[in-house]
Amino acid sequence: MPQYLNALEPAGLLQHFAEHPPKDFLPRRSPEGGPSFLARFDLLTTVDAEDLQQFMRLPCARQLRRLLRWNTCFYGTTVSEYAPMPAGLSAEALCTSILKDWQRASPLLIVKDVPERSPLLSAEENAFADEFVAACQARDFIIVEGQALAYLPIDFASEEAWLASLSSGRRRDIRRKLRARADLQIEVWPTGDARFADAALLDEMYQRYLEVFAQSEIHFDCLDAGFFRAVLQDAALKGQVFFYRVAGRMIGYNLCFEHRGMLIDKYIGLHYPDARDYNLYFVSWLQNLAYAREHGLSHYVAGWTDPQIKAYLGARFTFTRHAVYVRNPLLRFVLRRLSGLFESDRAWFDSVNDDATRS
Template sequence: MQQQALKVQLPEAQVSSDTTSVAVIVPSIRMLDRDAWDACFPGEVETYDYLLAVEEAGIDGFEWRYAVVCEDDEIVAAMPAFLCRYALETTLAAGRFRRTVEGIRRIFSGFLTLRLACLGSPCTETASIGFHPDIAQARRPKLFAELLDAFEAHARMEGCSLTALKDLPYPIPSGIELVLSARGYAETGGLPTAWMDIGFGTIDAYFATLSTATRKDMRRKLRSRQEVRVEYRTEFGDLLPRVMQLYRETRERSGLQFEELTPAYFDGVLKGMPGRSFCAMYFVGGELLAANLLIHDEDRLIDKFFCMDGQKGRSYNLYYLSWCANIEYCLSHGMGRYQSGQAYYRNKIRLGSRLTANAMYFRHSNPLLQFVLKTISPLFAAGDDGEVQG
């Protein structure tokens, strides 16, 4: 394997090593070589540059970490990670149970809130475990175990009672499952990922894949297209405050809320990923009514966030216009997959998407509390409104 420079000096408590490799936890991805990191994630769209934009976005309540296993100063295994105060009802849909938990927390501020150390990222689609392509499959569970050992030691040092892995995509390799089960991690469902293969040549051919009722409904909704102007921009400029207003309004309408994105996130993604990111903006007259942040490589387009004026946007069917615009972008740029992210599954399935399930794993440092959390975890599992296809 080609050597990559990796100069990292950390306290002994953050290092787990054996005779052939060393596992380290670093607080900034800038401490790692860009090419060495990306080499562990071939085909990944959310690369080093995307994670750097997340890190530098100033997202409140999160501390970023990066776990790597190195051999001869070269990264052979890697995962992003974060630390935060985690409220267990975060994944609960709005309802009586969630309102009860929130009411109790107004009296007891720490109720069902734990210090969490989590492998993965709140801002990525899934939590891929990165390995250098030259690492044989048979060695990967051992390297992952070393990475996990180092991260668990770091979690203890940081006072985190709950350790987790967020959104590992199915199928989970059997060797990885064995590592997690041997350490007492419990599994619960995460939010699935919605995606669509672009196996058609035109938008009309796409419509032909839909049911008769959906096809008729989509054609009706697209009649408003002539009143909407779409612009693809690679910088926000003076429109960023309006985009953030739309984002905050959309976030407030969402039932699931974890991280709150910042202007620096939106701006940083576009500036940090030139040629691999853009924002589709939807205007009626001179008013911006919706914005869609997207990232991509040569073969895949990922919808990171769609935000819209709730009242005016619906009157022009902007969600459906943006859906078709994204498919047309894939067609015109030869992309084979459109990935529309998490949540709102029922509608996405109706529009032709499939779902891939993701898993979350967790372990509390107290065995009794781990038993309790494992028992009640179905109540807190991230829900969806569509059938999951593996």
């Protein structure tokens, strides 16, 4: 299996992505060994909600939006935090190889989630990412800010010590929400456990994943049941599944991986309204922090979505960049000038920091 720079998750997860791709994804592998895929992509996927609402008020907005769904070649995956970049190539050579492999196979090429001074990676990996972005810019790629990846250093000795780092108002609110733990049964099973051979359990877990997917604002990569079956039955991934039950009934679970001395939070399945009634998001956050602390891990990496609530829970953030190449020169010119519209997480982060500075 290829060795990758930027890998915050086990390489086996990328293999399961290739073998069980999301709906309507066509997985492929570039000549240098990096994972990629073809998919139809809505260019408005990451546009700020307010800007999207304004767009949808335009005459013929639905017809216009259909015109903004393009066949796209992505370099990377939707199951890795960062673009996996094969070791042993220079950044220049990798950029050249990606462009040559694409060869105008689609109107749009996106190298997704290139790290930007990530505190979760080595100095070598961050330097390579910067060199790669520079090589892309020299070849007329558009560089667009990606999403905000939430993480938390495990630098506290207890739950109370972590709570003490928050404001008094947040401490009171979180303690109130955590009272629900008294009614929950919490178990942790490793991936590869024999109990994951139970077809009924696998189906129930997949349905809980679909409930969360349906609630999401972004509907791009719906993973299939085969992916979860393969991952849950793979002991080599060193995954941990946190189950949350009430009176024996599963109301949620959280699938995480131990990798590079960190706990990487990947997938959550919830049953509504029970998950809200029992404040499962808050409970699972504390459970993950406790697991990471008890196992001597350096960081809890909480993923991309819902940055506002993660910030409320004390998360820090690091960003990525997407390197975008548009085949049509005129459209490339237009998108270069509109690229800020697609950077909703960065706009949110900057506004929060501005507010904090003013206060």
